[in-house]
Amino acid sequence: MSDCKKYKTLLIGLMDGELSPEEIHDVNKHLVKCELCRNEYDALSSAGMEIEKVTFAEPSEAELNRLWKAPYSRWTKNSGLLMILIGWLTLIVYAVVEALRDSQEPLFSRLAVAAVIIGFLVLLVNVLRERIITYKNDPYKEVER
Numbered sequence: 001m002s003d004c005k006k007y008k009t010l011l012i013g014l015m016d017g018e019l020s021p022e023e024i025h026d027v028n029k030h031l032v033k034c035e036l037c038r039n040e041y042d043a044l045s046s047a048g049m050e051i052e053k054v055t056f057a058e059p060s061e062a063e064l065n066r067l068w069k070a071p072y073s074r075w076t077k078n079s080g081l082l083m084i085l086i087g088w089l090t091l092i093v094y095a096v097v098e099a100l101r102d103s104q105e106p107l108f109s110r111l112a113v114a115a116v117i118i119g120f121l122v123l124l125v126n127v128l129r130e131r132i133i134t135y136k137n138d139p140y141k142e143v144e145r
């Protein structure tokens with residue numbers, strides 16, 4: 001049947017829910033009498049189910065927004081920040097230990113390490129101060145009581 005080629009495209013449209021009611025009716029009529037296309041449709045359906053399962057697992061954008069606004073995701077954001085700070089601190093401590101252990105280390109590199117530490121402390125104080133201000137104005141703080 002020469003129509004089958006045309007119906008194959010329509011079958012994909014049917015799977016994606018893109019067909020008009022007339023087209024759906026047309027495809028159904030063809031499926032009833034054409035075994036070839038019925039098999040094609042079955043193959044597409046099972047493949048489509050797999051795809052649907054995957055997309056179903058993905059939260060919708062609204063869901064993501066809701067999660068992002070939920071109090072615990074604030075905690076997630078804060079803990080993310082904390083992890084960056086801890087990681088940073090570890091690197092600095094490592095640099096300091098390395099610089100102190102190696103007495104051959106030239107003065108400028110010790111000064112560089114000192115500058116990094118001071119810079120880090122200044123940033124840390126700033127971040128903490130901002131965090132405290134944010135926390136004071138945090139509307140969710142009341143909710144948790």
Ligand SMILES: [Zn+2]
Nearest residue numbers: 004034036037
């Ligand atoms: Zn057919």
